[in-house]
Amino acid sequence: MSGNISQDFSHQSLEQGGQVASQLPLVEELTPYPDVEQIFLEFAGDDSLLLLESARQTSSQGQFSYLMCNPLTRIQIQNTHYSADPFESFRDVYTQNLVESIPGLPPFQGGFAGLLSYELGQSWENFARASHDEFQLPDLAVGFYDWVIAWDHNQHRAWLIVQGFDQSLQTQDLNLAAERLKSLKTRIDTSNFNQHDRLAALSQSAFLHANKLPLNQLSPVYPVERNEEILSNFSKTQFLKQIEQIIEYIYAGDIFQANFSQRLLSRSTGHPAELYLNLRSKNAAPFAGYFGWDDWAVVSASPERFLNVSHQEVETRPIKGTRRRKFMPEADLLTRDELRESEKDHAENVMIVDLLRNDLSRVCKPGSIHVPHLCEVETYETVQHLVSEVRGQLKPGKTVWDLLAASFPGGSITGAPKVRSMEIIAELEPTVRGPYCGSLFYAGLNGEFDSNILIRTFTVRNGWIQFPVGGGIIAQSHPRLEYEETLHKAAGMIAALQK
Numbered sequence: 001m002s003g004n005i006s007q008d009f010s011h012q013s014l015e016q017g018g019q020v021a022s023q024l025p026l027v028e029e030l031t032p033y034p035d036v037e038q039i040f041l042e043f044a045g046d047d048s049l050l051l052l053e054s055a056r057q058t059s060s061q062g063q064f065s066y067l068m069c070n071p072l073t074r075i076q077i078q079n080t081h082y083s084a085d086p087f088e089s090f091r092d093v094y095t096q097n098l099v100e101s102i103p104g105l106p107p108f109q110g111g112f113a114g115l116l117s118y119e120l121g122q123s124w125e126n127f128a129r130a131s132h133d134e135f136q137l138p139d140l141a142v143g144f145y146d147w148v149i150a151w152d153h154n155q156h157r158a159w160l161i162v163q164g165f166d167q168s169l170q171t172q173d174l175n176l177a178a179e180r181l182k183s184l185k186t187r188i189d190t191s192n193f194n195q196h197d198r199l200a201a202l203s204q205s206a207f208l209h210a211n212k213l214p215l216n217q218l219s220p221v222y223p224v225e226r227n228e229e230i231l232s233n234f235s236k237t238q239f240l241k242q243i244e245q246i247i248e249y250i251y252a253g254d255i256f257q258a259n260f261s262q263r264l265l266s267r268s269t270g271h272p273a274e275l276y277l278n279l280r281s282k283n284a285a286p287f288a289g290y291f292g293w294d295d296w297a298v299v300s301a302s303p304e305r306f307l308n309v310s311h312q313e314v315e316t317r318p319i320k321g322t323r324r325r326k327f328m329p330e331a332d333l334l335t336r337d338e339l340r341e342s343e344k345d346h347a348e349n350v351m352i353v354d355l356l357r358n359d360l361s362r363v364c365k366p367g368s369i370h371v372p373h374l375c376e377v378e379t380y381e382t383v384q385h386l387v388s389e390v391r392g393q394l395k396p397g398k399t400v401w402d403l404l405a406a407s408f409p410g411g412s413i414t415g416a417p418k419v420r421s422m423e424i425i426a427e428l429e430p431t432v433r434g435p436y437c438g439s440l441f442y443a444g445l446n447g448e449f450d451s452n453i454l455i456r457t458f459t460v461r462n463g464w465i466q467f468p469v470g471g472g473i474i475a476q477s478h479p480r481l482e483y484e485e486t487l488h489k490a491a492g493m494i495a496a497l498q499k
Contacts, residue, residue: 023164024102025109026177028185030149030158036065037277039149040290041198042191043069044273045205048143050113051290052440052450053280056380057153061286061305061317064106065151066442068113071143072167080119080139082126087401090142093169094399094443101446102161106150107310108450110163113442114142115291115298116451118433121409127422130432132219132233135461137434141293144169147180149188160184163445202271210295212463219431221265224487230494231265233431236483242428243479249424250475257351258415258424261470262486263431266497272297272460275496279458283381283492287452289440296461298435301492302452303380304387306410306439307403309449312394314360314403318352318412319453320472321345321386324488325379336377336384348472349375349386355411355418356390362406364392382492400449410453413437415472435459436468456493467493 040051046069054062075089085091090112101109119129120139147162162184164177192198215221221231222238234242239262246258276290276299285301305317323339326332339345353371360369369392378387394403414437415421436459441451459466469486 025163038193049292053288055280055288056284056286068145068148073144075142076138077140080123084123099445107448108442108444109161111444117438128426133432233263240479246473258421261468263468266465268465279496300457304453306451306453314392319385320349323384344476352411355416359407360392363398368393
């Protein structure tokens with residue numbers, strides 16, 4: 001594997017993996033039906049905690065949630081580069097289809113899961129990084145999770161699922177699985193689910209005593225209009241000027257569209273687990289998530305699915321087009337109709353649908369790609385979005401890693417054509433995006449895969465909370481309205497910062 005890599009398991013053992021014995025995981029249903037928030041708080045201080053939550057359960061996209069931590073192995077990559085294969089360490093293990101799954105249970109029953117940052121796209125597309133990278137988040141941080149707590153919110157049921165792999169990932173041991181299941185079940189049954197006590201315990205954790213980055217060591221920052229406690233990597237004047245530059249690129253024929261963002265910053269004073277609870281209560285989303293890894297954490301209320309794979313069927317759901325919701329129901333309906341009929345937003349959305357059709361065509365069967373839903377309005381807590389759906393069938397022999405290599409990062413947060421748009425983004429955005437516009441994902445060893453696009457997302461490190469917000473710029477874009485749209489998208493997150 002290329003790039004700067006650290007991992008706490010033997011690469012050699014994976015390379016020589018061979019055929020691993022397959023056994024069904026051990027499963028125990030959790031009764032009474034456990035509350036996601038309580039389970040999250042119980043494990044929030046554990047190593048590499050990953051919660052993939054359907055926090056908005058009324059949505060057709062919000063059926064399953066998963067929690068896992070203490071992975072058997074961890075893989076981290078910093079500063080990948082063009083032509084690297086970031087999945088080299090675990091591609092072979094995955095493609096051998098090591099375990100079977102139990103029908104009727106949630107699709108993820110253990111396997112690889114974690115974070116893909118936006119700059120991981122440099123592995124497949126040759127573009128430069130932005131000038132500043134003071135927080136140094138990894139391009140890839142992935143664990144192998146032997147157990148998972150899985151919720152089916154439609155059935156109102158939850159299960160503890162344990163695979164029983166040993167540290168080499170080459171052997172499943174029924175006795176090992178039984179020991180882990182018993183230990184975890186005992187911990188869940190005897191937990192103190194008092195939120196105040198749990199948050200007080202987390203406030204003493206080492207996370208809050210990690211290195212704080214002084215203001216003068218950040219790349220240049222500017223106060224945000226009407227909210228001077230929030231800082232941006234742009235002044236308003238600079239932001240408007242950069243949008244005008246993008247429009248010039250469009251008229252010059254470089255691109256059709258670019259997704260452009262400003263990075264907002266706030267000081268971090270509490271544990272990110274508390275921030276996640278605030279966010280999910282004020283801005284619930286179907287693809288929410290929390291990922292804590294050493295001294296940093298990702299906290300997300302994403303409404304957008306990136307890629308889902310089930311039985312080789314691929315689905316992606318790009319969002320392009322946003323309106324701020326109104327307090328009056330009649331006005332809210334008018335806003336929805338305005339979004340549905342907007343030629344500009346339709347143009348943005350259709351461009352990205354075409355881009356994704358092209359990306360999927362690299363790994364899907366010819367003739368299998370179709371668009372069952374185009375430009376439909378979905379309503380969330382603070383905004384309404386224009387959403388489409390693209391589907392296709394993976395070619396025989398292609399895996400989720402091939403699919404990611406063909407389509408990461410998602411077209412809805414780059415622009416079209418993709419590579420030139422990413423070059424322009426790196427030129428005009430002064431700081432790297434890191435987890436923002438990347439993805440939280442799971443890849444089960446049964447072939448099931450799901451992932452989000454990390455928008456509406458906080459990244460916490462070095463005493464700061466980053467939460468970039470952006471939108472698609474096309475020839476018809478008005479710079480001032482685009483600036484205001486970014487602040488509309490930030491409204492729910494700024495509310496979550498206020499305890």
